[in-house]
Amino acid sequence: MKRDGFNVSLWQGRPAFIPKYDSLPSERQDVVIVGGGITGISTAIQLQKAGKKCTLIEAQEIGFGTTGGTTAHLNTMMDTTYDEIKKKFNAEAAQKVADIAQSAITLIRSNVKEYGIDCAYSMRTGYLCAKDDTQAKMLDTILESCLEVKLPAQYTGDVPTPTPYVKAISVKDQAQFHPLDYILALAQHFEAIGGRIVHDCRLTEFTEENKLLTIKTSKGEVTADALIFATHIPPGVNVLHFLCAPYRTYAVAVKLKNDNYPDALVYDLDDPYHYFRTQEVDGERYLIAGGEDHKTGHGENTHERFKCLEAYVRKYYDIDHVAYQWSSQYYEPADGLPYIGHLPGNPENVYVATGFGGNGMIYxxxxxxxxxxxxxxxxxxxxxxxxxxxxxxxxxxxxxxxxGAAVTKDMITGWLSIPKLEEAVELAKGEAKVVKYEGKTIALYKDNNGGLHAVNPACPHIKCSVGWNNTEKSWDCPCHGSRFSYTGELLTGPSTSDLDKIDLKAE
Ligand SMILES: Cc1cc2nc3c(=O)[nH]c(=O)nc-3n(C[C@H](O)[C@H](O)[C@H](O)COP(=O)(O)OP(=O)(O)OC[C@H]3O[C@@H](n4cnc5c(N)ncnc54)[C@H](O)[C@@H]3O)c2cc1C
Structure with missing residues (x-):
């Protein structure tokens, strides 16, 4: 399966989903859902089951986005802790978050059962560990707030990882699964009950007249009574782009020399935090570890992050080899809770789901x-x-x-000479730079065969200047998280178009 990054995740070794249809329906739909990650597919099947006629469109293929690069913990212990929610909102809000998180796990479990999905779904206990007195105080507050919202949490002295801690809590009834096996099966059942999925179909714009939405895509138009952006972040320019900060985070799946795989979900309280869990895929067990987060476009050497993560894991585990390493993107909401519902500034029948932080399987x-x-x-x-x-x-x-990011306004026209560029800009194979050349700002990448690729670094979204992500080999926008391949192809919105390519000639 394809993903929005160069590195291959633990989940991707599955044949791509092949939809039944290659075109949009001519008849009016009740709902068009945009985006084929966990949000889009889970929503599409719920609506179709509720009697709505639905079409799901996906710019690439099912699982291309962050769902193909997640680590798939299903936890009710959320990144924004219940005491933080209580402070920023109120006690009732904290209880509602706990309730919906539990209901989300219950829905996943019931889908697994109802559709007989083989996605290694299993219940696990979660552990949260403090390594010093300051963290221990934080943990006391977290436990108190977990108990207030009736989570099955308690102190424990029995954390199943070799990481040191001074205090820890355990929370029962957490879970884990293989995220792509889950959504691929849901996609199949969505089609089986009459839903339509169209791949390689990017929404470009929509209009509304008398509540009827006309949705324009790279594969033509479709009309609908409601539109849902399950695109992780909505395309175009919206207030939500200023309230959801894009972050990169890193994961490894390693084989151990011994059989010391923890059957639990274990987190520390560092900022950004580290975590461990175990997943069996096709009969092989892997230890998954994650962390090293930073704002998108702000990691100087993204490849180094894997080295740091691996070094962290090696401190506690006897690694045989690193089988997979990958990074992916998430969006941190300004007030700690996601944005689910009407898309601000749009007709009332246009909806969005975004700002999930590290809890998007649940949210x-x-x-x-x-x-x-x-x-x-x-x-x-x-x-x-x-x-x-x-x-x-x-x-x-x-x-x-x-x-804080440089905003670039350059319009680059005409073509550039490869020999002259090579002379002016020193680049090793596999290296990329944003350079000034003949008064123009150029994003330049030299591939492993020595081929040069030049694009205009101005992100089409709002003209921030992109930065190079050397591990996923992409140009990433530090402002709102749009990402592009080294040839400028759009990988991740909110931009709705590619980076401008610059013609290079061998003269
Ligand atoms: C490394 C990592 C680990 C994580 N671990 C966890 C975890 O353990 N537990 C947890 O709960 N959450 C976790 N998260 C968060 C979670 O993975 C995400 O929040 C979730 O996958 C987002 O799913 P989504 O369906 O909303 O978006 P995506 O999976 O990104 O899907 C959006 C889709 O929309 C498509 N699209 C975009 N624009 C258009 C357009 N204009 N037209 C058509 N299609 C379009 C994209 O191609 C994409 O396929 C993690 C995130 C990361 C990065």
Missing amino acids: GTASAMILTALITTGHSEYGDLFSPDRTKPMASMGNVIKE
Whole structure:
């Protein structure tokens, strides 16, 4: 399966999903869902089951986005802790988050059962560990707030990893699974009950007239009564881009020399935190570890992050070899909770689900429940809490763009000479740089065969200058997380178009 990065994740060794249809339906749809990750597919199947006629469109193929590069813990112990939610919102909000997280795990379990999905779904106990007194105090507060929202949490002295700790808590009834096996099976069942999936179909724009939406895509148009952006971050320019900060995070799946694989989900309290879990894939056990997060486009040498992560794992485990290493993107919401519901600044029948942080397996599934309730009944008990309209409208969208990144305005026309470029810019094979050349700013990459690839570094979204991600071999925008291949092809929105290619000639 394809993914939005150069590195191959533990999950990708599956044949790509082949949809039944290659074109959009001519008849009006009840709902068009954009995006074939866990959010889009879970939502599509819920709506179709609720009697809605649905089409899911995906710019690439099912699982291409972060769902193909996740680590798939199913936890009710969320990244934004319950005490933080209580402080920023209130106690009722904390309880609602705990309830919907539990319901999301229950929905995944019932889908696995109902459709007989073989995705190695299994229940696990989660552990959270403090390594010093400061972290121990944080842990006390976390445990107290977990108990307030009725999580089965308690202190433990029995953490099943060799990492040192001074205090730890355990939380029962967490889970794990193979995320692509799960969504591929859901996609199949969605089609089996009458839904339509169209691959290589990118939404480019939409219009609304008398509540009817006309959705324009790279494969033509389709009309619908409702539209859902399950695109991880919505395309185009929206207030949510200024409230969801893009981050990269790193994962490895290693084989151990012994059989010391922990059958648990284990996290520390560092910032960014590390975690361990075990997953069996095709009869082989792997220890998954993750961490080393940074803001997208701000990691100087992204490849180094894997070395740091591996060194961290080696401190505690006897590694035979690193079988997989990959990185992927998530979006951190400004107030700690995701944005699920009406897409601000758009007609009332346009919805979004974004800002999941590191809990998108849970929040993506929760989105399916919330959006299905909103579309079929006009109401969800979680609607207000997660409403994207809880954000205050920005006074001037145009002026809130920079976020510390260079904004580039260059228009690059004509072509450039390869020999002259080679002379002016020293680049090793596999290296990339944003360079100034003849008064122009150019993003230049030399591939492993010595071929040069030049693109305009101005991200089409709002013209921030992209930076090189040397491990995923992509140009990443530090402002809002758009990502492009080294040839400029769009990998991840919110941009809706490629980077401009610059013609190079051998003269
Ligand atoms: C390394 C890592 C580890 C993580 N671990 C966990 C974890 O353990 N537990 C957890 O709960 N969460 C975890 N998360 C978060 C979680 O993986 C994500 O939040 C979740 O996968 C997002 O799913 P999604 O369906 O919303 O988006 P995606 O999976 O990104 O899917 C969006 C899809 O939309 C498509 N698309 C975009 N624009 C368009 C367009 N214009 N037209 C058509 N299609 C379009 C894309 O091609 C893509 O396939 C992790 C994240 C990372 C990066």
